[in-house]
Amino acid sequence: MRRDANQSALTSPTVGIFTSTAPVGELVSAGQVIGSIEVLAVKYALRVPNGVAGRVMSNVGEGRTRVPVQYGDVLFTLSTASEVGTTASALSRAAGVEAELSFVAPMSGRFYSRPSPTEEAFINEGDTVREGQTVGLLEVMKTFNRLVYQGEALPESAVVRKILPSDGNDVVRGDVILALKPIGGK
Structure with missing residues (x-):
């Protein structure tokens, strides 16, 4: 993951085939599943890292279902939560999907x-x-x-x-x- 003042870039943790489940414009937060990466026919869920939240500005493949990626390739670019004007309660509601029932x-x-x-x-x-x-x-x-x-x-x-x-x-x-x-x- 790479960060600057206004955005975060979520990068591939390994070589594999990436599938996104977070479309451009979606609000995402820490712990949320945003896609999967397939390595040697085994799929692994990819989650937003702790301390990261924002709106998806772009994702690799631009709509393609399965995208080959290398280690360190940018999978998503997120605008920071403060830039998109989201509140802490909105982010906690988005994150709460997995924390609740x-x-x-x-x-x-x-x-x-x-x-x-x-x-x-x-x-x-x-x-x-x-x-x-x-x-x-x-x-x-x-x-x-x-x-x-x-x-x-x-x-x-x-x-x-x-x-x-x-x-x-x-x-x-x-x-x-x-x-x-x-x-x-x-």
């Missing part, structure tokens, strides 16, 4: 929010999800796996605050899929 990807794959392009989404922001309910699909090696709302750390029901990946985005195991607000105990 969330439903995470059980494995790496491609996320789909609906059973087919012509059908309604399984869930929408503001919906209540219950244990055992399908919340999306995860395509792994041309096989579609149902993502079922369940887990020891999750309440029996919760309200969907935000659906983080867009339809067709790649996710890495452990990426947050749903930011949730609990409404009942388990």
